[in-house]
Amino acid sequence: MRVFVTGATGWIGSAVVDELLSAGHEPTGLARSDAAEEALTSKGAAALRGDLDDLGSLRRGAAAADAVIHLANKHDWGDPAESDRSERAAVGALGDELIGTGRPFVVAAPLSGIAEGRPATEDDPSPAVGPGSDRGGSENLALDYAAKGVRTVITRFAPSVHGRGDWGFVNFLTAAARERGVSGYVGDGSAAWSAVHRADAARLVRLGMEHAPAGTRLHAVAEEAVPTLAIAEAIGEALGLPVASVEPGDAGGHFGFVGGFFASTMTASSAATRRLLSWEPTGPALLTDIRTGAYPG
Numbered sequence: 128m129r130v131f132v133t134g135a136t137g138w139i140g141s142a143v144v145d146e147l148l149s150a151g152h153e154p155t156g157l158a159r160s161d162a163a164e165e166a167l168t169s170k171g172a173a174a175l176r177g178d179l180d181d182l183g184s185l186r187r188g189a190a191a192a193d194a195v196i197h198l199a200n201k202h203d204w205g206d207p208a209e210s211d212r213s214e215r216a217a218v219g220a221l222g223d224e225l226i227g228t229g230r231p232f233v234v235a236a237p238l239s240g241i242a243e244g245r246p247a248t249e250d251d252p253s254p255a256v257g258p259g260s261d262r263g264g265s266e267n268l269a270l271d272y273a274a275k276g277v278r279t280v281i282t283r284f285a286p287s288v289h290g291r292g293d294w295g296f297v298n299f300l301t302a303a304a305r306e307r308g309v310s311g312y313v314g315d316g317s318a319a320w321s322a323v324h325r326a327d328a329a330r331l332v333r334l335g336m337e338h339a340p341a342g343t344r345l346h347a348v349a350e351e352a353v354p355t356l357a358i359a360e361a362i363g364e365a366l367g368l369p370v371a372s373v374e375p376g377d378a379g380g381h382f383g384f385v386g387g388f389f390a391s392t393m394t395a396s397s398a399a400t401r402r403l404l405s406w407e408p409t410g411p412a413l414l415t416d417i418r419t420g421a422y423p424g
Contacts, residue, residue: 131192134199215263310363316356324410349408
């Protein structure tokens with residue numbers, strides 16, 4: 128299949144492109160720079176110049192493809208409203224181009240805020256609806272296209288998609304530990320995160336594109352609940368640093384923007400995903416990756 132991928136040179140996207148190539152697909156990645164274009168073409172993928180705000184490039188990419196995988200997001204923590212606006216516009220542009228085609232439209236989504244007091248399941252709808260909601264309500268917007276002849280597949284990613292070279296949440300926690308001289312956790316450390324290895328997440332994206340029915344929600348979750356205290360202890364062990372509690376009110380100052388996330392429980396089940404696609408994660412566990420030096424800080 129010819130597959131158009133946004134976020135194709137990002138942490139998850141670059142692994143998805145590798146997975147697609149290995150499976151015999153022909154990925155084209157959205158590239159906003161010469162470096163991104165070179166990263167794609169050097170591994171045998173094609174590149175289409177453009178970015179999330181260039182809706183024309185998104186439409187051209189979708190029109191020429193047999194499937195679309197949308198992974199890009201601005202992640203502008205200083206201006207979340209702009210990130211939300213951009214995300215909704217991009218999903219709308221891609222979805223409009225796919226109406227009536229029956230082609231796969233795989234859209235990345237977070238697990239945060241889906242369920243309170245329990246692990247989220249694939250049956251739980253996202254509460255984010257409309258332009259003013261988190262990520263511009265893009266998950267629900269994308270699912271609307273399932274009634275318009277688009278095979279929409281939502282892939283919700285664990286808060287930690289980990290592995291050597293990760294520049295996501297755990298990387299920021301590790302950097303904060305090195306800067307502060309202590310590996311911190313918030314409160315009593317009872318908050319927990321789901322986790323998945325990057326290679327397992329990429330494989331799930333491919334399987335969802337190939338096989339998942341329209342309107343499916345998938346959970347890229349290998350470990351349902353890793354306590355934040357255990358994450359802090361693993362970071363401390365890897366860096367040779369003490370481990371200590373950080374008061375909830377001080378989390379932002381200690382950890383930076385990731386502090387609010389580290390204080391929150393973000394967990395989910397992937398039981399339905401595994402049954403549907405026979406997906407079984409095989410990558411290292413999060414704590415194993417941390418302890419074996421995947422996060423040097």
